[in-house]
Amino acid sequence: MSNPDLPNGADENAAPQPPQAPQAPQYQQQYQQAPQAPQYQQQYQQAPGAPYGEPGPGEPFDGATSVDVLTRPLYGATFSQAIRRFFKNYVNFKGRASRSEYWWVQLFLTLITLVPFVLLMIGIGMSAGGYSSSTSVDPITGGITVDPTSNGLVGAGSALMIISGILLVVIGLGTLLPSLSIIWRRLHDANFAGPFYFLTFTYVGSIVVLVFTILGSKPEGRRFDQ
Numbered sequence: 001m002s003n004p005d006l007p008n009g010a011d012e013n014a015a016p017q018p019p020q021a022p023q024a025p026q027y028q029q030q031y032q033q034a035p036q037a038p039q040y041q042q043q044y045q046q047a048p049g050a051p052y053g054e055p056g057p058g059e060p061f062d063g064a065t066s067v068d069v070l071t072r073p074l075y076g077a078t079f080s081q082a083i084r085r086f087f088k089n090y091v092n093f094k095g096r097a098s099r100s101e102y103w104w105v106q107l108f109l110t111l112i113t114l115v116p117f118v119l120l121m122i123g124i125g126m127s128a129g130g131y132s133s134s135t136s137v138d139p140i141t142g143g144i145t146v147d148p149t150s151n152g153l154v155g156a157g158s159a160l161m162i163i164s165g166i167l168l169v170v171i172g173l174g175t176l177l178p179s180l181s182i183i184w185r186r187l188h189d190a191n192f193a194g195p196f197y198f199l200t201f202t203y204v205g206s207i208v209v210l211v212f213t214i215l216g217s218k219p220e221g222r223r224f225d226q
Contacts, residue, residue, distance in 0.1 A: 060219040063098070071226045073098040073189050075217070083108050089185070090178045093194060094226045097185035102213060105182055109175060116167035119160055126157030183213065188224035190215045 055075050057063040064072035067081045070089055073096040074081060082104035089097075184194035192212050199205025 055217055061217055062219075062222055062225070071095055073185070073217070074101055077101045077104065079104045079108070086178055086182060089181060091181055093181050093184045094224065095185055096189035096217075096221050096224060097182050098189060098217060099186070099214075102182055102186040105179075109179065113168065113171055116164040116171070120164035120168070123157045123160030123162075123164060126160065127154050128157075129153065183209075185224075186213050189217050189221045191218035191221040191223075194224075 055061040055063060057065045057072075057075070061075065062072060063075040064070075067074060067077070067084065070085060070092070074085060075098045077085070077098060077100040082101045085101060086105045086108070089095075180197070183197055187194050187196055187209075190212055196209060196212060200209050
């Protein structure tokens with residue numbers, strides 16, 4: 001006879017089973033992945049006709065969009081644009097100057113000083129040649145005789161020396177301040193302070209400043225903008 005306290009189909013002779021412990025609830029591990037830090041890609045427009053790597057007017061360099069915008073560097077400037085901005089920024093020691101602006105100006109300064117320098121060398125040669133040919137030593141008496149026909153050559157050479165010397169002084173004084181200001185701004189564009197220019201008064205320092213002017217533009221140089 002079956003035991004009414006046992007469930008249907010259970011064997012009353014079977015060993016009693018211990019009660020099972022309740023299972024702990026399983027919680028699914030859910031979490032949100034921390035957002036990744038934004039990655040800023042250095043993007044800028046290539047200046048038309050500029051050497052490879054010369055930035056344009058876009059970010060992050062914030063270059064000038066027009067030749068008339070003097071408060072920003074003009075990347076990819078042409079020769080005429082660089083000279084125009086050179087004289088307009090005559091005594092401007094704030095802001096930046098691009099590599100194209102700076103090196104076109106250096107070419108311009110070399111060209112305008114080359115002509116009077118060549119004239120000076122010609123004048124020195126004429127004066128020296130005329131003086132050496134105008135005097136001779138008498139082998140018998142040992143006296144010095146002067147050839148009056150060579151005086152004209154000496155005079156022309158002296159006049160050429162004076163004129164070319166005056167031109168060099170005028171060019172040097174006229175371009176002194178703008179030359180100083182553009183190298184100041186070029187250092188800013190490479191993210192160096194302008195007073196680094198004074199390193200040029202030493203031999204090694206002049207080489208260091210030359211390297212600084214050759215270096216590319218740095219977006220951090222915007223801290224020197226007006």
